[in-house]
Amino acid sequence: MMTKQRWLTGLASVLALAMGSAAPAQTDSSLHDVVILGGTVVDGTGAPGYRADVAIKGDRIVAISRDGLAPESGRYALNAEGLVVAPGFIDNHAHISTNIDQYPLAENFLRQGITSIVASLHSGAQPYPLKAYAESLRVAPNVAFFTGHSYARMQVLGMENRAPNADELRRMQTIIADGMKDGALGLSTGLIYVPANYARTEEVIALARVAACHGGIYVSHIRDEGNGVLDSIKEAIRIAREAGLPGQINHHKVMGAGQWGWSRQTIALIDEARASGLDITHDVYPYAASASYSTVMFPSWALAGGPDAFRKRVEDKGTRARLEQEMMRILMVQRTGADLKRLQFRSVEAFPQYDGRTLADLAVDRGLAGTPEDAIQLLIELQLKGGFTAIYHAMDEADIIRILQHPLAMIETDGDPVGLGEGFPHPRSYGAFPRVLGRYVREQGVITLEDAVRRMTSLAADQIGQTERGRVREGAYADITVFDPRQIADKATYIEPHQYPVGIVHVLVNGVPVIRGGALTGEKPGRPLLGPARPGAVRADKAVPGCEGS
Template structure:
């Protein structure tokens, strides 16, 4: 019996000793010797950061303090984690680590962009909350998803009862933590909606304290009218609006950002709240269906094929496609149409429309491209990269004080399809190319546009900034070495220069390698204090 007591006392004493040793540490984690950018646009300061659990608890000189884990930042930049308010994360269940985002320094992704996302919002996000997430995730509710659930892809206005059903779906999503309502008014079926329908749904988001973001109805020849519509929605729904991935698309509209930004300024001067987001590239990405008149796609794929059998309708469809190629998108320069994802002809991924025409022994003319586009759509469609923007518009929009940085990227992994390089490089590209090299922004301004500004849009005032009491979502990077490596030719390349990513106080990427920690959370408008 005495021997048994002796054996029990020793382990207990050892545990007590370990407990005293752990308590003797001042912090769980200290980041030492960092050049700290607080995310508010202020000049950086050399500081240490003391972290306990998932919170920043002390800033200053912590030389005489101890921690369980210490990181020497060696005077490199320490910033809040980047917040991507416009991301395509439909495949989050397949890629819950979100490595392509984390390696850019992203700590929070907001899905449901461009009117997309789940049509059964509560059920979907509940399942996301059960995943072992690498980064934090939140959602908007998508107008297109809601409309399709009630009306399918019909080209008509909803009845009064159907509009009430749509409003109820938006309300359910907002009650379940959606941050706002998104639209994709250039996409089926959102393109069939009138402005008043969008206003009616946006008012539901307003009631719940949400915001409204929109892939506007037209980013090309109808750009001015589409921006005007968005401002009208801001006024009539009394809601904060975001012009998603703002751009002037097509050579005929290059320079139009001067006018659209003046419209934004005038709206804000009149007391509205109009903001923008942007990715740092001169190429967009969307389906090949963007080249096909929207009326021809009403009712789905079978209806589209039926219309092609009608000689007059087919003639109208072909003329519409030709018009869109020449006047809305690329003119005669078909090499500006690049295939990103093409299940029917995967050998064309990364190639251009010129390559396909040459494979078919056809002259590379817009007229010859029309029939190939119809074939592609009949066989499941394709995702394209459209090289149709001008660098001066990109610079001008980026400089605007209301512009945030957002990727519009899809979660990606090496070897899968041929993504737009924004999926791997958006945030490092702004920091390296546009801030350091081109001096379009200062480094402090660039960081603010990807941290506190999007956090404030979401109402997450304890994220997106480095302050005592804020959540410890942090990035350490080398301002001299940070560089996006992904290109349009070789997109599957992670950026350089990002050394450490901390999610909710946990080191998730260290020495440019993932640690295996999955500290991400589902963030909703209902748990914003977490």
């Protein structure tokens, strides 16, 4: 006959399981720490899903049972009936390199099912020295870092528009080498931004060779995503090939209506390079609008030397005429075209009341007709007053889908860590991964569930050398996301971005629940995922400064 104590313990387990978790009274060391029961395992490899229970002990998956596990076999039991049990999602690019410590729970990422975030910084600061910062973190997700070309250039050349001399180049190479020795995955560039776009290709190759000899990869926000996108992808391919390391194109896109459809050619360039033996791939976020700084609306020469130098150029009549002419081309060809509503402010330094509103709103309030010529004058004024960040509605949905369907396209947010209600973020910061699973898998069927999960998990894990993550398999790290495939969807919009997605039920990082039953637990089990991304490729190269002792 069942004792009262055993009956109560069993009842508590069943009731808690129904709520999403259970904590049996036993303390037997043979117990698993967590069991995930009743779910369909989509293991991250692209293979068909199957019904199985998953057991975790410590930070590892220790058993996957198609025959089932008892709820009382784990200290905690998580209910996954009707849900998908997948590897934790890996965000290929997000802006966390120096501020993740300020958002240790990273809630807007966790609620997308993201368990690891890659800070492939391209345009800003980086932790330096990297290792000390990475090891100091107490955060919920795992984090990985790159060492940045922009940072190295700023330290040595500031905002100067010129090539480095031999000594300056060696100093930049030393900064890259320091980052690689401290655990960076490779070199990242943002060649669309100042001051990085002052660099010639040869400068980037020289720095990428440093990353290569330390086993790194090369990741780039390419130089031009508008009518120069084909040449820019060719440049990224050349850098990877001549430096001797794998390449990756961050947030692959085609900007400007005149270039819509060019994703056929950009993908062909990637496929052609791979056919020739080059390891090159790409990632994408599932939105037809980008977000960036005001600087992308200006020719790079106009911004050289910083704000005071920009002001002097604007005040010179002849220089201003040249500036306005080149800005018109950027506006009409590269970016949003004549429709000023397509430029939506995120943050305006001088006029915060326009955060979330558009350039068209500003023009109307000034009593202007809202012509492209009006846009140029307003943009110059705003740049003189500190600049802005904006969302640029300049892409085509068909290109997004075509890139998303490429078998080597990984997923990223290109997002920021944000607090609920803080600022005016791009909706990708809240919804990129659920949007893929809801809109493009369930609603449109342009990719399968298993393939979408593969791109979010094993494909991304292997790219950064984390082969023990990104899979639901025995022995792998227990980074796991459990979601409802019938309900998962993004909710954030361009007008109301501060909305969490729905359908993410449980999330575990290194075996520890960080979301349980849809609720944040407050745990911070994340770890630094230190490089190099290709440990087998480490080599000494006396011809490359910083690589003599690799």
